[in-house]
Amino acid sequence: MPELPEVETIRRELAKEIVGKKLDGIKIIGVRRRAKILIIDLINGQSLLFHLKLTGQLLFNSQPGKYTRAVFCFNDGTNLIFNDKIKFGWWKKVKNVSQIEKQFGPEPLEDDFTSEKFQQMLARRKNAKIKPLLMDQKFIAGIGNIYSDEILFKAGIHPLRRVVSLKFNEIEQIFGAIKIVLKTAVKQRGSSIRDYLDIYGKKGDYGKFHQVYHRENQACPKCGEKIKRIKIGGRSAHFCPKCQKL
């Protein structure tokens, strides 16, 4: 499921391929990402937005298939294919992209997302459960089910912990885990759970690094305990009951 590292991978690859080309005669001036949304900026001030949700794919210079929802043709004969098996994803053209961009929390890999800022953000959400909070796009941008599980495992924090119960040092641990897990996942070009592929149809390598996500009943890589899966607000959370105590 495309989260920050997957969308960022697509962004980087797509920027190399299409910036400077034209779509319906309008020059593409940039490819950006905000949270899990891919943004293609056009010279006329409009932007093309994509949200891949669970099963969306953006394939460069490919052929339409069974699940193709849209095809975008560039002036040089190349194209971009939007596939989406379960139709949760969407794309749209907007005039004021900044309006949409400001609906999200800070970008976790930006330098202005500091541990001081994170401590302040959490101070305002004392009663929240930490895992759903990390997945709240208005709180922090781009983190979904895979990476919230991996971040909390790395930090040694149980997904149901209330913010109020977190010690200063535990928040520092979570902060550090956010940075390193996401950075490493971007480096590995994301995780190919379900249908995720990059624009060349290649899978991401970060799945090999998953410690808990989709590893229910398997041994914890740290202590050997069986990884557990529980439901939190309708979503599944994976964790080690020994390394991540409530």
Added chain:
DNA sequence: CAATCGTCCTGCGGGC
């Protein structure tokens, strides 16, 4: 006000 619930959609896995 903030947390939780239902909804969208469809492939897939489990059970018989």
Added chain:
DNA sequence: TGCCCGCAGGACGATT
């Protein structure tokens, strides 16, 4: 073997 049922899952709107 094949059918049927129910689950998964991001984000939004409604509800409590």
